[in-house]
Amino acid sequence: MKYLTDARDNNSWWGIYQCLNGDLVSMAYLDFVDRFIEANPRTFNHPSFSGERKTILYMDGDSFTWHLHDSDIIGLDSFCYFQRNHGLKYHLDTSKRNVLVIEVSERYLQSYFTGLQMFNEVLDTSARKRDVAGIYLTSINSSYTASLLPSVSADDFFNKYINQNLQCNLFNYNFIMPMFETKAALNYYIFNRASGDVVISNDRNFLFFRETVSKTDMGSSYYPVSTADAAHIVDVLNGIYEHYKVAGFAEVYFSVIPNSATIMQPEGYNQLIPMVQNDTRLRMKLIDAYSVFKQSHDVYYLPGDTHWNHKGKQLWLDMLNARLVRDSLVQ
Amino acid sequence: MTFNSLQFLVFFMVVTLWFFSLSNQKGRILLLLIASCYFYMAFIPEYILILGGTIVIDYFAGMLIEKSEGRSRKAWLIISLIANIGVLAVFKYYNFFIDNINSSFLFFGKATSIPLLKMALPIGLSFHTFQAMSYTIEVYRKNHPAERNFMVYALYVMFYPQLVAGPIERPQHILPQLKEFRPYDWNNVKEGLARMLWGFFKKVVIADRLAMVVDRTFGHTQESSSLALATGAIFYSFQIYCDFSGYSDIAIGAAKVMNVGLMENFKEPYSSSSLHEFWSRWHISLSSWFRDYVYIPLGGNRKGPWRKRVNILIVFLLSGLWHGANWTFIAWGLLHGLLVILLTRPAFSKAANSNKTGALIKVVINFILVTLLWVFFRSENIAAAWHYIKRIGSLQTGSNYVGVNKIELMFSVLLIAIMLYREKYLRSHAIASNTRFYFYFGAMVVICYFFGVFTENQFIYFQF
Structure with a gap:
């Protein structure tokens, strides 16, 4: 068009x-x-890998994981990215190790994982995985x-x-x-x-998206959540995990990227991420950005953007790569 | 679609220009009906079916009431009222009712859980339902003939300027205007646009600015000082006034541009010296609805002083419930009712003072009273409201931060003063000179843009 x-x-x-x-x-x-403007390079370390590339990584992500390439992730045969777009029909190549990473920004955690059915349909096991990329391109043109x-x-x-x-x-x-x-x-x-819809942080060094700091918005870091709300999200995530494991994925990972306010202005934080991630019933393996970002003294967010900076994304990629190696999904 | 959105500005321009390009009233009615449907569907499209359903029922009920006499006449009226109140009961009050039943069971140790409906409240439901009921009641009372033309009747309920937040009109006032072809009138256009701009000013420059303070203080009651909380409460009084009367100004102005006169909904309510007077100046179309269709049929003041007091309480209880299915609204309505009864007793009336200082003191006291009662209206629950009021009264220290800096706080006070002055001394929106109109128009657009707070805040009364 x-x-x-x-x-x-x-x-x-x-x-x-x-x-x-x-x-x-x-x-x-x-x-x-x-003070709100910071350069943000988009090239990342290319992890070295000498083994056989037998892993196909599917990324069900959002804008935090846009612009990733095969070479950013260790040992991949190929990389398929589809933005949160459900009802897709795709084909797994069972001669490879298929790994799914579900990445979600904290501000969508509740809305995506309380009502929506996050199921894509795996049709058969012939090697036509590229269909997903094709569908993704079509969808982004029509929706965004x-x-x-x-x-x-x-x-x-x-x-x-x-x-x-x-x-x-x-x-x-x-x-x-x-x-x-x-x-x-x-x-x-x-x-x-x-x-x-933009709010300046209390220390005046960051801009926040209003819906991530307003107490009345579900995507906010300060929106009241109960343990029952978190438990419901875990139930939904477990259902999603079961669906994709049955469909043939070797592993399904889950990663929540915290709102910048969660890390940069934590007073009054609703604790949604730890409540979900620390639930012992959660079956998905985690790429736990929250704990790492929270404990670090480095800044992982851009001052004038809803997203992380280069350092944040690189750290997350390092965590993902380490996890894939540790779980023997790339060898 | 909210009035303070770009979508509405485009919609209004397109509809108005198209409206005046049509040379017959039939076409204009059809255009306004389609435009009103779109206006309503811009919120949640499916809910047009609910509105459409009640329109069909009331349209036929009106004709059947007119044709019938005696008991069957009354029966058709009751059917129509049940249909309208039924829609309100299901969509607005069902969850509140069931929630309270569930809580009661829990209180007595029985974990019974009747399921709640998972649906949003259709926008402006109480407004158009009351307007529809006013039609069938007036037909029943033979004050107005039943409307034969379905499109005209549908437009009476759906006329987009007052569809979602009033003023709640009466058939004898609106229907003749909708049916009459009125040629383009530049003076009406000027007056309507000037009034709309004043409404926009009140909404985006004042109400949404005050909302920043109000949201902060009502959201941080525990750590805020008494001074901050009092500021928040006073600002809420002006926020809700500028928000709701701003909506009415835009509605009345938009209708005026198309040569339709809507009733006034506010007359300087905060200059009232008693609660009784306040209710003759605040949301006049609702107060007069309750007076005509509830208070007087219950006997009004004709059946002795005690019955009159009971009637007042019933009206204010219903008024509270009309605003929302929450105990806070019920408390707000009942407290108003109780105070209207108590403060209009002769002992209090004698305290009336004819000198200016005395009158001013009464206005101030009345404003404080109204402001304290608004705390119930704004709070999430009665305990929170009571806590808020207690913290104001106990002169607590705490954070004086009210969500904006001092300059904006002072600016907000200045804006309130300008608004009060304008509404007291410069009430007319008619501007005879074209040059003055263009200057006013340009200045108001610039002011609204540069000083407006645009966060897509809905009008407070949309939720009702």
């Missing part, structure tokens, strides 16, 4: 305002505040692009993101940016806060 925005020259006055300095910086139009123009469908009119789509299509031009930045500067310098 060709979008009107594709035809823009991004450097011209009617070009698109581009998110270059972090998603939260972009949302709050705070590009003029240096502001698409009011030129193709308009009924879904666009009842889309919960219609206001964002309208803003993107009506106002996302370079020549309007000074107006947005003036408002952002007014709020930042006079009222000491950010605009819209």
Whole structure:
């Protein structure tokens, strides 16, 4: 599909305002505040491996694990990434070791694992695993692009993101940016806060996405959760584990990436991740980013973004690689 | 779709321009009906079926009531009322009722658990249900003939400016206006737009700014100082006023642009010197609904002082329940009822003072009373409300942080003062001069954009 925005020259006055300095910086139009901007390289250590590459790693992840390559993970024959997109039908190559990693940001932990059926269907065992990658590419095009123009469908009119789509299509031009930045500067310098859905951390060094710090949002680090809520998530995860083990995966790993507020501003944290991860009934093996991030004195998050920085992602990759070796899934 | 969204601005422009491009009322009614359906479906599309169902029932009930006499006339009215109240009972009160039954069983040691319904409350349900009931009651009372044209009747219930948060209209006021073709009138457009902008100002510049303080203090009661909590409570009084009256202003303005006059819903409620007066100035369309359809049929003040007091209590209890299925709303309604009864007794009335200082003191005392009662309305449960009020009264030390910096706090106070001044001394929204209108329009757009707080906060009264 060709979008009107594709035809823009991004450097011209009617070009698109581009998110270059972090998603939260972009949302709050705070590009003029240096402290929220940090370079974030996207290349990672390539683990050395001399054995036979017999492992296929499937990653059911979200934006934290975008842009990963085969070479970032140890000993892979191939790497298939599908964003949280269920109802997929795919084929396992049983001549290889198939490993599934389910990665989820903390802010989606409750919403994804309390109601949704996270089941993809394994059709047969012929070697057609690449189907998944194909489906992933199709799905990202249809779901994640502001698409009011030129193709308009009924879904666009009842889309919960219609206001964002309208803003993107009506106002996302370079020549309007000074107006947005003036408002952002007014709020930042006079009222000491950010605009819209972005909140400045108590130490004023980080930006947080409002829904990760609001007490009324399920994705928040401070949203009240009970042990029953956590137990329910564990039940769902165990069901998912059973499903994929029966389908033929050698192992299923689970990893929650903490909200930046969970680590950087832990007072009042609802303890959701430890409640889930420490439940002895949980059958999935963990890539436990929470404990490692929490104990470390390093900073693993970008100051102006909802995501981790290069150091955080590298640490997580190291944990994943170590786990695969330890569990003899790459040899 | 909320009024304070980009989606609404686009929707409003498209619908209004299309509306005036049509040269007959039939087309306009059809357009407004389709637009209203879309407006409602933008929240949860499936719930249009519930609204549609009650519209069909009330439409036929209206005609059957008109045709019948005696007991069958009453029977059709009762069927219509049961249908409307039934929808309210299922969607709004069922879970509250069952939750309390389950809790009672638990209290007596029986772990019976009747399942709750897992569904969201249809938006604005209490508003359009009450408007629909007003139609069948008025037809029953022969104050208005039954509407033959289904589309017109459907539009009476669904007219998008007042569909989800009122004002709750009466058929004799709205139906004739919906049926009459009225040509484009620039003066109405100017007045309507000016009023809408004032409503936007109250919502996005004042109410949503005050919400930051209110959310902070009500969310951190334990560690906040009494001063912070009192500030939060006072700000909530103004937040809910600016939020709800702002919605009414936008609704009345949007309708005015299309040459439809809606009833006024607020008249400076915080300048009231008694709770009785407050209720004649706050949410007038609901207060008058309860007066006309509950209080007077119960006997009003015609059956002696004790019966009058009981009637007042019933009305305020229902008013509390109307707002929400929670003990906090019931407590809020009952407390208002009790205080209206107590404070209108002759002993208190004699305290009335005709001089300005005395009158001002009464206004201040009444405002404090209303503010304290709003704490019940805002809190999650009665214990939390009581705790909040107790902490204000016990002059506790604690954090004075109220969620915004001092400049924004002072700015908020200034905005409240501007709002009160404007509503007391500059009430009219009609601007005769075009130049002045364009200047006002431009200035208000700039102010709303630069000083507005845009977090997609829904209007508080949408939940009702």
